[in-house]
Amino acid sequence: MPTIEHLIAQELGISPAQVTAVVAFIDEGNTIPFIARYRKEATGGLDDVTLRDLDERLAYLRALEARKAEVLSAIEEQGKLTADLREKIDAATVMQRVEDLYKPFKKKRATRASKAREAGLEPLAVLMMGQATTQGDPLALAAPYVNAAAGYDTPEAALQGAQDIVAETIADDAEHVATLRTLTRRQGALAVEAADATEKTVYESYYDFAEPLSRIPNHRILAINRGEKEGKLKVRVRTDADVAVATLEKRVVRRANSVFTSALRNAVSDAYKRLVAPALERELRTELTERAQTDAIRVFAKNTESLLSQRPVRGARVIALDPGYRTGCKVAVLDEYGKLLDHGTVFPTPPRREIEQTKRTLADLVRRHQTNVIVIGNGTGSRETEEVVADFIAETDAGAHLQYTIVNEAGASVYSASKLASEEYPDLDVTTRGAMSLGRRLQDPLAELVKIPPQSIGVGQYQHDLNQAALGRALTGVVENVVNRVGVNLNTASPSLLAYVSGVSAAVAKNIVAYREEHGAFTDRRELKKVSKLGAKAFQNCAGFLRIEGGANPLDATSVHPESYPVAREVLKRAGVKPEALAHGGIPDIAQRVGDLPALAQELGAGLPTLRDIVAELEKPGRDPRDDAPPVVFSRSVRDFDDLTPGMELTGTVRNVVDFGAFVDIGVKQDGLVHISKLADRFVRHPSEVVSVGDTVTVWVTSVDKDRGKISLTMVKGKE
Template sequence: MPNIQSLIAQELNLSVAQVKAVIDLVDDGNTIPFIARYRKEATGGIDDATLRDFDERLTYLRNLEARKVEVLSSIEEQGKLTPELRSKIEAATVLQRVEDLYKPYKKKRATRASKARDAGLEPLAALILAQDPQRCDPLAIAAQYVNADGGYGSPEAALQGAQDIVAETIADDAEHTASLRDLTKKQGAIAVEGINEDEKTVYDAYYGFSEPITKIPNHRILAIDRGEKERKLKVKVQADASAAIARLEQRMVKQNGSPFTQALKEAIADGYKRLIAPSLEREIRSELTDRAQTDAIRVFAKNTEALLQQRPVRGARVIALDPGYRTGCKLAVLDEYGKLLDYTTVYPTPPRSEIKETQRKLAHYVQKHRVNVIVIGNGTGSRETEEVVADFIAQSNEPIQYTIVNEAGASVYSASKLASEEYPDLDVTTRGAMSLGRRLQDPLAELVKIPPQSIGVGQYQHDLNQAALERALTGVVENVVNRVGVDLNTASVSLLGYVSGINAAVAKNIVAYREEHGAFSDRRELKKVPKLGAKAFQNCAGFLRIEGGKNPLDATSVHPESYPVAREVLKRGNLKPEALTRGGIPDIAERVGDASALATELGVGLPTLQDIIAELEKPGRDPRDDAPAVVFSRSVREFDDLSVGMELTGTVRNVVDFGAFVDIGVKQDGLVHISKMADRFVRHPSEAASVGDTVTVWVTGIDKERGKISLTMVKEKM
């Protein structure tokens, strides 16, 4: 039986010792963020993303082993478990192999073969498979098995029944299945037709389409799947039946001179066409879809991670506009901490087009609340609203800028139970406008309130396995939240719910405790929160920060278990913890000298000591500060302003399998095809761009009729 630890070590390029350490930590109730941040000595510094893959693979392999036990038990109960079969099942490293081996022993619904077996035709089937070379008349032999009551009233019928048994026996053989699966994958193709090829649809490109299974890209699989689901496309796996049957004959036919050779060949052909080919088609289609969905989820997760790690715009006093036509634009004014100061509705768009009145109200709020940034959602009416705002800024003497934010998911949040609990006195539209403004001020804190799959990055999200998508995206959000850290005294229930070791119920208890007892002044107070036990405290404490508390170390990512070491480090530098309140100790590394020697002296791992020193240098450092700054505008760019060859600066809004969409200041994002993303081979667009990146692009094509803009990130001679 393959060793789980060895398999994971080989697949993830880790040592067996590392794998064993992680498994022990996971089994002991430690979370992935905690293990990644505070158990580096044990794991050898495995990062959180790799640990997520590790955890998923561990779950799969453990489920595989559990399934093997079930299968072995079932076959043994039937009295059919041989040492050879046991060995094959125990050696399997994928679930498909286990199911292939189990197939002949599974209880089946009534089949043609089972009916023939019930009629006593199995001995005749055995004669066909044995390929006896002695001369005889197969029909004469079959006459001995005629069973009119069983439905086989003639020698021909009896022989056909025996062939049905042979066909199913061949189809149930794991080795035959594996061989034909390999052949079909290597030589087969996905063939697509339009159900009504006279109908113009978005799937026109797939009418009469065919592509080898080995070459078809994931985004094409998802598009074809969607077209089939919408009943616009017919899809099949195109395989060489002659080659498949020939391969089976080569494996099965040992006595070409046997009187039963023809019956065997007919059974082989029937077994392939009626049983094996349809089964392989379903399996390969499912496998391709799983592969495509897994890749799409990976891209979705990477985009979500980049979006959540966008740099907060600190100090922004915001007017947030949620555009609309008939119902107008909802306007919310927020201070630099996201507190609502004012709200109203303006009508800069048709049918009312109250441009001057809108600009008068903007001027009023800018003056009254010292606003320095205007945020506009990118939904319906965004273009017209942007023109009014840009014109207002051009006429204003105030230092105001504006930017467009992606409003995907804002309506989901504004109508949610969470939003109604946070702002019970506000209507959904005002909550939506507030959410847009807060996305600029602190993207992470606001976006965690929205189901990750509603954030609007990625592709085909509604076609994906929702459970797998949610699992992956939840992991990404947890990683980012814990990487950044959370202010214990200001964090919402939503944000706290993603902190290592804290579930939704405990998050609510933390906020309730805070409201009843006031702000936390010491991390140890967390132990008083209902349902937050010792293990949860260990997992969460290092990620929860307290500014201005009793212990300056509580404002850092130093874990309470390492406070004695941190105090000793400060002592070696002739410093007290209070020194941290002045913004950190930039020269702490020089003060303490050789970190390796100090780690040995203090009996602590070097990675932990290095993390402590780095945190003392700059307490509570926000990794998002390394992200690209938000691109602001002061004037709107018209579609007609664009020309081929124009150089522009834009923000990457989405990354998909075939390229990246870039916001260049017009209503429609431009597409940089994967072939135009770098002057080198790019395997996937995510290698060259991430959501939130600020990039320089050049316009290569403008399709005004379809509203499409083609861009390149590689400067070309136009």
């Protein structure tokens, strides 16, 4: 029997030694970001994504082993555990197999079979299952088991009761169920019909629909589930019952000349239609849903990672506009560090449409605060607001230095009304906080978006239909990965951002800020040990990800972990430079200065991967990996639906990636869709192979449906 470590190694395509090392680190209380960044020698350089997959499988397989132990103990207490059954349970690799094997031994609610057993009909059922009797009449053989007091007052009733016992026995057999499960997966289909065929709904394409279980794509499963939940669709798993019953008969009916053959066949049919088929339908519907949700969560996580990894716009002095109709457009002016300079309301949208007054207000704000970017939220009223802003930029003398862009406002209202927002800005109203959030999303997307529950960011599909606990775990992992990959300024980070740092809980994050407020800025990473509830293990996990600019030790501004400071100092010494040089942009030629890294690693007693990371960090201290992301696309003029014509070439920003394509912002109110078939001139299994959220792409318009507000695009020139 392979160990858990060997099973995980096979599944992930890595060595058992790597798995064993990671498991030991996890069990010691080390976080995934810490293991990924600072334990590369032991893990063979496994990245954070692989490590999280490993951690998830480890938890599942350990839970599986625990469940096996519970089941074995329960069966053994009943005195029914055989060597063969123990072997089958021990060999099970999925929870479903364990539950199938345990099913005959579970305590059941009252059933037709349990009633028959209580009436003493089990010996007759055993006789029927044995199929050895070839002489006589079934009813005559059933006559001795008549029990009028229990409701079995005729031989026919007794025979039916025995059939009920046989049917349940067949349905409880793990091997029979496994065979029928495989058959249904292979031959079954998801069949859908309308609850009311005359009603017009968004689900009309599913009113008379069927697709094999083995081929139905995940996004269709989620759409059908939603239609069913809303009462618009009726859904079932359709399979050939005759084939299923015949398959079961071949497994059960061994002797055609038994006097009980007819009754046994009836029991087989009953077992499938009454017991197995409904259970398999529920199970396979759940399996399809879990498969679709797992894929949707994966896509959501990837999109969220791309969104959080977008390049910050440094030096942007921002006018942030949160559009609306009746209540107007909220304005927040921010300096380049995100500090609020001014706020108010303008009314460029109906019903007031104070366009000239709005332009005068914008001109005054630009002049007084030297702003260079206008940010517009993409919600209600954004189209009208964008038109006014574009006209203003074209008309104003400051237009040459002024640009605007649209930002996704998903989750801004959630943040602005949150307890966190009220704690951060108790003197500001909800709408001003929302406008500020939009502006800061441009200046530093990561620092602002971590304040919002990841489920509310809105870069997936069907997120509200997904398993919220699983979605939350996945997205929290993504945020942790990005935050720790980028690093956090210990003296400026908010509690929201600090709480995603490796080893730092929400409570400890607040304690860090409280310590900072009481004692002033941190000047040395070692001061973290004085923070309440931040113990030795937490310090080990978090220290390398928390940066101190201008502190007592220049290495504190880098991603070099304190445990590696002696090695880093020796590298600097070998290079002939002082640590203070790090404050001036690093040492670009340090790799050439220190020479042969493998030899140096051996001499210093350091791991080669760690030494390479140290040298790379000393070359360019505190480098932000987000600088490699595509730049934000700014606009100076607005496009209208009427401006779009087939064949037009445009530059846009990918806003969302889903199973069937990518939505691209091309400067009109509605994002355009690039269908998966038009993402590349080759077969694309999933859009994420080609594009990510935040990418800048060149597209061509293929069609415009003004009535439905839909724009179709292609990324392959000439492919319509």
